[in-house]
Amino acid sequence: MAAKAQRTPRRTDALSKERIIEAATEILDTDGENALTLRVLTTRLNTGYGAIYHHVANKSDVLAAATDEVIARVMTGVVIDAPPREALRALALGLFDAIDAHPWVGAQLSREPWRPALLEIYESIGRLLDALHVPERALFDAAGALVNYVLGVAGQNAANARALAHGEADRSVFLATAAAHWSQLDPDKYPFVHKAATQLREHDDREQFLAGVDIFLAGIATLR
Amino acid sequence: MAAKAQRTPRRTDALSKERIIEAATEILDTDGENALTLRVLTTRLNTGYGAIYHHVANKSDVLAAATDEVIARVMTGVVIDAPPREALRALALGLFDAIDAHPWVGAQLSREPWRPALLEIYESIGRLLDALHVPERALFDAAGALVNYVLGVAGQNAANARALAHGEADRSVFLATAAAHWSQLDPDKYPFVHKAATQLREHDDREQFLAGVDIFLAGIATLR
């Protein structure tokens, strides 16, 4: 008590951008996007602000790098030597699942869509569409449309996942509530939504996503 | 100076949720999403925090209501008595343009995709697809896919718009830089992206968006 306040001794094990990204990813995955603050990052890493800012530019940098990381893992993990149609579906599903598992990635990709992560996605999808014999003049638009569809759905899905926080029970309750709301709408004013209420309750997000990919591929096939 | 500090007299003209949303929309449109703070909202409306919180639940509420407002305007503005294919394209383009003009709407829709605004979109698109004779069993998936595509692209576009802040000059500089980057990539590792660099520089976002809608509609036509 009478002793002079002691500075905590400086860390001996090296901090690094990788270790920061790793810790940030863990926080994001377990506690969500709002839980990632510089403060919890410093305590988690037993360090100070300056140490973190010495390795990364700012908080955006951390989020962007963590996102690149997740996407890069998907891109290297997906098998590409399947027939192009199969490979395209597998790639789309891989991205969907990754964003479902890390909802913050979805938000990040729609916030900064020019990052290296997206380059890999464009390259893979473009190449696979080329293998599907999409005419060259249509390749750019087709790839753009497909990438946007995949990221768009994944992003929406992620938003729902974030909103529901955790738990499959929540999801069915949420869908049942929404479906009940839809079915109570005036069938004259909202014929489609009213009719679709049942499907809203029963649908599987992953299957619906794939159905959309198939519609897309069918449309692309007509470009031949 | 010796006088007692005087409270500013209370406002006489009524505050209302509408007036708050209106002011918020102006701030969002002119200065971007980050510029909307409760503080600037109070000064803009010559009022205090409590007055605002008396009319809205919180900041999210303001953003959500402002978004509903913008989308509702698009939905009532679009002509639906055109042939379904034309109407569908017009609707998609209307949404694209609205989100381009109000980029914060794009971010908001992917953050809270269950709002009333989205219900109207689903209803219109579902009904138009029905008019296109999409079989009933495929209607729900097709509508979901199309809505997600439209919002996905619009959202990405909005992200770019936000990143570029303002000005057409910025956009072409940005695209030229990105295209230069793409074209410098190793053609062996990135054949598609390397080849697509030219189109990246020259493409028109709106046209590419419509090309995607057409691919979609072509795919949907195969469901018949």
Place this chain on the structure above:
DNA sequence: ACCTGAACACCGTTCAAGT
């Protein structure tokens, strides 16, 4: 009922100072 504005509990980021 409607409004004012001080106060609270947070943020991300900086930077002088330590090793």
Place this chain on the structure above:
DNA sequence: ACCTGAACACCGTTCAAGT
């Protein structure tokens, strides 16, 4: 070079007090 942690300039939100 790498790290510490107090301090700064912000946030959104609450709430006692006014009319």
